[in-house]
Amino acid sequence: MTIPFFDGHNDTLLRLLEAPIAEQDKLFIEGNGTGHIDLPRAKAAGMAGGFFAMFPPPLKSNLATVANSPGLSPNLPPELAVTDALASTNGMASVMFRLERAGALAVCRTAAEIRAAMEKDALAAIFHIEGAEAIDTDFRSLDVLYAAGLRSIGISWSRANAFGTGVPFRHNVDPDIGPGLSDAGKELVRRCNAMGVMIDLSHLNAAGFRDVAAVSSHPLVATHSNVHAICPHARNLVDWQLAAIRETGGIVGLNFATGFLRPDGKFTTDTDIELMVRHVDALVKALGEDGVALGSDFDGAQMPAPIADVTGVPKLLQALLDKGYGEQLVTKIALGNWLRMVETVMG
Numbered sequence: 001m002t003i004p005f006f007d008g009h010n011d012t013l014l015r016l017l018e019a020p021i022a023e024q025d026k027l028f029i030e031g032n033g034t035g036h037i038d039l040p041r042a043k044a045a046g047m048a049g050g051f052f053a054m055f056p057p058p059l060k061s062n063l064a065t066v067a068n069s070p071g072l073s074p075n076l077p078p079e080l081a082v083t084d085a086l087a088s089t090n091g092m093a094s095v096m097f098r099l100e101r102a103g104a105l106a107v108c109r110t111a112a113e114i115r116a117a118m119e120k121d122a123l124a125a126i127f128h129i130e131g132a133e134a135i136d137t138d139f140r141s142l143d144v145l146y147a148a149g150l151r152s153i154g155i156s157w158s159r160a161n162a163f164g165t166g167v168p169f170r171h172n173v174d175p176d177i178g179p180g181l182s183d184a185g186k187e188l189v190r191r192c193n194a195m196g197v198m199i200d201l202s203h204l205n206a207a208g209f210r211d212v213a214a215v216s217s218h219p220l221v222a223t224h225s226n227v228h229a230i231c232p233h234a235r236n237l238v239d240w241q242l243a244a245i246r247e248t249g250g251i252v253g254l255n256f257a258t259g260f261l262r263p264d265g266k267f268t269t270d271t272d273i274e275l276m277v278r279h280v281d282a283l284v285k286a287l288g289e290d291g292v293a294l295g296s297d298f299d300g301a302q303m304p305a306p307i308a309d310v311t312g313v314p315k316l317l318q319a320l321l322d323k324g325y326g327e328q329l330v331t332k333i334a335l336g337n338w339l340r341m342v343e344t345v346m347g
Contacts, residue, residue: 003317003327004118005334007050007310008253008295009128009202009224012037013092014055015299024095029104036298036309039104042123045311048335049105049114049124051152051223054092055300056085056133058159076159076168085133086141093148096125107149111343126342128200128223131157131166137184139191146195151346153192154200154223155185155208158235163188164208167234171265175234175241180207181215189215198345201225202255202295203235213244218345220250224295226260227282230275235260242286251341252283253295258302271304273319280320280333289329293337 015035016024031038037047058077099105106117108124117124127149129135135142135153142150156166163185165178181189189212192199201209201222213220222245228236237245237252245252254276259267261275283292296303298310306315320330 002046002314003331003334004046004048005294005313005317006048006114006124006338007298007313008251008293008338009051009053009130009255009300010037010296010298011053011055011130011300012298013052013095014057014088016095017088017091025098025102025104028095028099029102036296036303039123041310043121045313047123047310047313048118049108050126051128051295052096052105052125053128053130053154053300054089054134055130055157056080056088076166079160080131080133082133082136082141082162085131089129089134089145093127093145096127097148100125109149109151110347111339112347114339114342126151128152128154130154130200131159131161131203132163132188133161135163135188137162139188142188142191146197150197152198152200152223153188154202155181155188155204155212157203164211165205166203167205170234171259172232173234174206174232174238175209175228175236176206177234178205178207180205181211186211186215193217196346198341201241205234206238206241209241209244213248219248219341220245221341221345222251222295223253224255224257224297225252226255226279227286230279230282231260231263231265233260233265239286242283246287246291249290249344250287251291251293251337252287253293253338254279254283256296256298256301256303256307258304260301261304267302269302269305273304273306273316276304276307276316277319277323281323289332290337290340292333293341294334 105123158166258271
């Protein structure tokens with residue numbers, strides 16, 4: 001039995017953008033075994049779709065070094081100029097829309113469009129930006145990106161921008177680090193609420209989280225985060241954050257990144273699926289059955305060896321079944337809860 005699933009976060013478009021332009025479409029459509037997601041492997045695994053992130057990477061910085069540093073530096077990467085962020089965002093969006101024209105995926109703006117894509121056996125993609133650096137404080141680019149299909153925004157990656165501040169890549173610390181949202185950040189939340197654009201709290205610090213909770217009328221969502229009580233990384237959610245998400249009927253997508261799963265915070269492939277199940281158990285207990293989903297971070301993080309890539313997701317779903325989760329609940333975690341949230345926020 002293959003259970004279809006919807007993924008809350010991947011960085012596949014950045015991986016494709018960094019390839020030679022003549023190879024980008026082919027890398028996804030045909031696949032060559034590199035990276036975590038391509039069309040053949042996604043189809044084989046039962047992937048119905050996901051949030052395809054546009055992540056503007058740090059300039060003059062080795063992103064793998066930032067993500068995998070054993071010291072997990074307390075310093076945030078430098079801020080990124082709007083022009084640089086918009087250029088890379090446009091590049092990733094261009095890849096996505098070329099893939100849509102080629103029939104490899106369908107860019108979806110509503111839950112109905114996701115369901116229609118699934119009926120046609122097309123991979124559904126939600127246009128998401130991770131870190132709002134590509135948006136100017138006059139919100140002109142927000143209007144343009146929305147018209148192009150943008151429906152989900154992570155206010156920050158693990159750095160500061162004009163709207164808010166992310167948490168650093170640090171282990172054994174609380175996410176309550178740094179200032180809250182700027183006035184422009186609060187206005188961004190209000191505009192996204194009015195437009196039906198989902199706000200993603202992953203990477204945002206605790207003060208920014210509190211500000212979103214105070215300003216937003218939408219359910220609180222963290223597309224790819226885990227449980228701080230199990231892995232005390234700044235990227236993970238503490239008890240009061242989980243309680244706030246539950247109170248609004250929100251969702252947390254389980255992040256597969258090893259350093260956000262392991263109690264020791266190490267980024268190592270020697271990480272068992274049982275630890276992923278432990279985080280799911282804690283999330284279900286904290287959020288209820290409607291509040292837990294998947295948010296892999298494929299193509300943006302190191303995966304547990306048993307998962308490896310998108311074809312490993314059925315192993316996680318089977319582990320949940322083996323643990324005693326009923327098929328109905330596993331299907332909600334895999335697919336139904338994201339569909340419900342998309343319908344609530346985007347229509």
